[in-house]
Amino acid sequence: MFLLFIILPLLFIIGYVGLERLVVVPSVLSFTMAGWLSVYLFHFALASAYILSYPAIEAVSPSLAIVLMLGASNSQGIAHKDLLPLFDDETVLEPRIKDLMEAGLVTASDNYFTVTPRGMTLVQCFILLRRVLGLPIGKG
Amino acid sequence: MLQLNYMTLLATTPVLIFILHVAAARIFIRLPGQAVVIICSLVGFVPMAAAAWAVYFHHTTATRQELIWAGMYGFIVYAALAYSYFHVFNMSETARRIRILYEIYTAKQLKASEIASLYNAHDMLHSRLERLLSMKQVKLSDDKYLLDRRSLYYAARIIAWWGNILGLPFSQTIYDKLKRAHAL
Numbered sequence: 001m002f003l004l005f006i007i008l009p010l011l012f013i014i015g016y017v018g019l020e021r022l023v024v025v026p027s028v029l030s031f032t033m034a035g036w037l038s039v040y041l042f043h044f045a046l047a048s049a050y051i052l053s054y055p056a057i058e059a060v061s062p063s064l065a066i067v068l069m070l071g072a073s074n075s076q077g078i079a080h081k082d083l084l085p086l087f088d089d090e091t092v093l094e095p096r097i098k099d100l101m102e103a104g105l106v107t108a109s110d111n112y113f114t115v116t117p118r119g120m121t122l123v124q125c126f127i128l129l130r131r132v133l134g135l136p137i138g139k140g
Numbered sequence: 141m142l143q144l145n146y147m148t149l150l151a152t153t154p155v156l157i158f159i160l161h162v163a164a165a166r167i168f169i170r171l172p173g174q175a176v177v178i179i180c181s182l183v184g185f186v187p188m189a190a191a192a193w194a195v196y197f198h199h200t201t202a203t204r205q206e207l208i209w210a211g212m213y214g215f216i217v218y219a220a221l222a223y224s225y226f227h228v229f230n231m232s233e234t235a236r237r238i239r240i241l242y243e244i245y246t247a248k249q250l251k252a253s254e255i256a257s258l259y260n261a262h263d264m265l266h267s268r269l270e271r272l273l274s275m276k277q278v279k280l281s282d283d284k285y286l287l288d289r290r291s292l293y294y295a296a297r298i299i300a301w302w303g304n305i306l307g308l309p310f311s312q313t314i315y316d317k318l319k320r321a322h323a324l
Contacts, residue, residue, distance in 0.1 A: 034143040061296075063292070066272065091261070096237050
């Protein structure tokens with residue numbers, strides 16, 4: 001997704017401007033360098049918002065599922081004991097471990113999971129962010 | 141050059157919100173983390189608008205219509221970058237994958253059963269209900285959870301609709317189980 005929405009458009013702009021300067025392609029879009037930058041910044045901002053919203057759909061946010069459920073129950077509400085059996089490890093935990101493995105952030109060997117160097121970089125960034133903000137590690 | 145300064149200023153939006161957040165996180169200790177970021181994003185708009193006036197709008201010779209477009213452009217870029225910052229912070233606060241990654245990282249290595257003993261579905265549900273209560277998105281009445289403010293509910297409806305368009309429906313997951321269990 002990062003490649004598709006962030007890198008490819010940037011490469012397209014660089015390529016187009018390069019070919020335009022070399023007079024290989026006709027100058028259809030008469031933007032200045034600042035104009036191109038403003039186009040890319042606009043695209044980057046919207047693409048970032050889209051990319052960062054995507055996990056809520058892909059991984060099915062339990063918080064969103066809870067509020068949808070409560071909304072559908074109208075004014076009756078739902079008791080804690082009725083919610084609990086619906087959130088089991090098989091539904092909310094195991095798919096996320098699988099996601100981490102597929103993303104190359106975690107590897108499994110002899111039934112043990114370990115964090116890959118890429119995963120370490122990511123988790124260290126979040127640890128640093130929480131430290132700078134003076135907050136404890138998120139509860140998940 | 142003026143346009144470039146305006147772009148550079150707008151690109152610093154996440155940095156501005158982060159600086160405000162560093163201070164606000166220490167002041168508003170009792171507020172939910174997400175609420176603090178939302179406040180910082182709203183407050184941050186004021187210095188950003190003032191700086192935009194100083195570096196671009198005050199000096200430019202653009203027409204009134206061009207100024208309106210430039211203002212709308214700046215507002216959209218600021219809002220999108222602020223929204224992105226909110227999500228990055230939210231990942232550190234609520235993401236299951238980050239929490240699992242953190243547990244494995246601190247323990248060096250873990251079995252699946254050990255991960256479940258440190259962070260399981262029960263903990264996950266508990267922390268979410270706690271957050272939803274503190275954000276006043278849900279309320280507890282006679283031992284039953286009910287919707288309180290409806291902003292997250294409407295966001296969830298949009299996301300469910302969006303997922304359906306992308307062919308990633310909620311139906312195969314938790315929501316489907318919830319629907320079946322309660323015949324909604």
